[in-house]
Amino acid sequence: MSGTTARPGPVSPSARGARTRRWATVTAALAAALTLSSAAPAPSSGQAGARTAADGLRVTQLQSMATHNSYHREAPFEEQQLMARHDPGFRTLLYSHASLPVQLTRQQARGIELDVFPDPEGGLYADPLIRKDAGLPPQKDPELRRPGFKVLHWADFDYRSNCVSLRRCLTQLKDWSQRRPGHAPVPVLLELKETDPEMEARGGAKSPPWDTRMLDALDAEIRGVFPDSATVTADDIRRPGETLEESVRKHGWPRLSAARGKTVFLMDNDDDTIQNAYRAGGRESLQGRVLFTDSEPGRADAAFMKVNDPTGPNKAVIHDLVKKGYFVRTRSDEPLDQAAGGDTGMLRDALDSGAQMISTDFPAPGLAARYGSDYVAELPHGSGPVRCNPVTAPPPECRGVRIER
DSSP states (O other), X not given: OTTOSSOSSOOOHHHHHHHHHHHHHHHHHHHSOOOSOOOOOOOOTTSSSHHHHHHXXXXXXXXXXXXXXXXXXOOOHHHHHHHHHHOTTGGGGOOOOOOHHHHHHTSOOOOEEEEEEOOSSSOTTSSOHHHHHTTOOOOOOGGGGSSSOEEOSBTTXXXXXXXXXXXXXXXXXXXXXXXXXXXXXXXXXXXXXXXXXXXHHTTOOOOOOOOHHHHHHHHHHHHHHSOGGGBOOHHHHXXXXXXXXXXXXXXXXXXXXXXXTOEEEEEOOOOHHHHHHHHTTTOTTOTTXXXXXXXXXXXXXXXXXXOOOOSTHHHHHHHHHHHTTOEEEEESOOTTHHHHHOOOHHHHHHHHHTXXXXXXXXXXXXXXXXXXXXXXXXXXXXXXXXXXXXXXSOTTXXXXXXXXX
16 A cells, blocks of 8 residues: 555656655645635534434544555565565565454454455466465465456565455455444555566566556446445535535535445555546546545545655645545554554644544554554544544534444
8 A cells, every 4th residue: 555564666756756746736735725615514512412413424524543554464484584685674564464354343443455456367466476486385265366356565575465356355344344334434545556577577477557448447346346335436426517626625525324334445546647547538527436536636536635644744734635625544653663662653643633544554452562562553542443533523513422333
């Protein structure tokens, strides 16, 4: 995912330049006086009953913790020895997440992140180079040989996953959701990955491009598990005659009453090539699309934005974005700084910023102990898995409101 724990391949100068230009645009846009009105205010404290007050909240008036690279399992010792020779920062790959149902149920995660590779013929990532170099036997999971999208971090290098295909991951999420239909909407952040040229040169897999046809197939794969009735999409927000951004700024995201038990799919990639392919064919406002793109103020598709670092000036940037009605994802920790030292400053900034989705590698006590601390990233004690957003639904309007039922 964004801010992944190790490079999935080199980042081109053009991509870095595009990212710099995009955030320069964001800063300028936030400083400008926008004429569109903000999203509807939080329900007043006078509303009758906790359930009524919660149902009246908008999706952007909630805040919850998510897991970063939710599928990730660390490599065995035999592969770690090889990793150390090729990647000086390989220790940042040494973390593991529980299965998705455990994260959602016992760790109270309300957001997940998946790295997705295209595999239209099947079997492209079934025999990783590092596994063969380590002398380990072939993988036995038949899902790896089937056509479809695969979920892993770094092809041929850091590939272990608690759900190897996108369909399997989403099916686990759907099964959990159906057992708890009153849950708050769960954001799913997808990073659309490509194989590493260095691994390709050594004889590893070479992934197909993320062109419009492949992106259409991705939407179809998601809809094969989650029909439109089970998701919140741009079509649910956009009003006739308005862009997606105009609808977000004037009318806001849906209320919780219309979003309970649903999933929201977000695109992590911020490079123009993939985003332009996804918005091609007259889809500037994401007409008919499943994912919300990582956009910026002033663009027709602006509804979701990613600001990974909530510290320093970025805290105010996130605060302004959420006040204007956007849905924002940030992070509470970077492997393995907080886990090693136990510092919770980045977590506090993330919570205070108002970002609706806050991602962590350490959602439960004990996970950071191997690195020397008791660091854990959770909502404040007693909040439950979801709380009222401190920026867009602060007390007293939201005191005592029970979000999930």
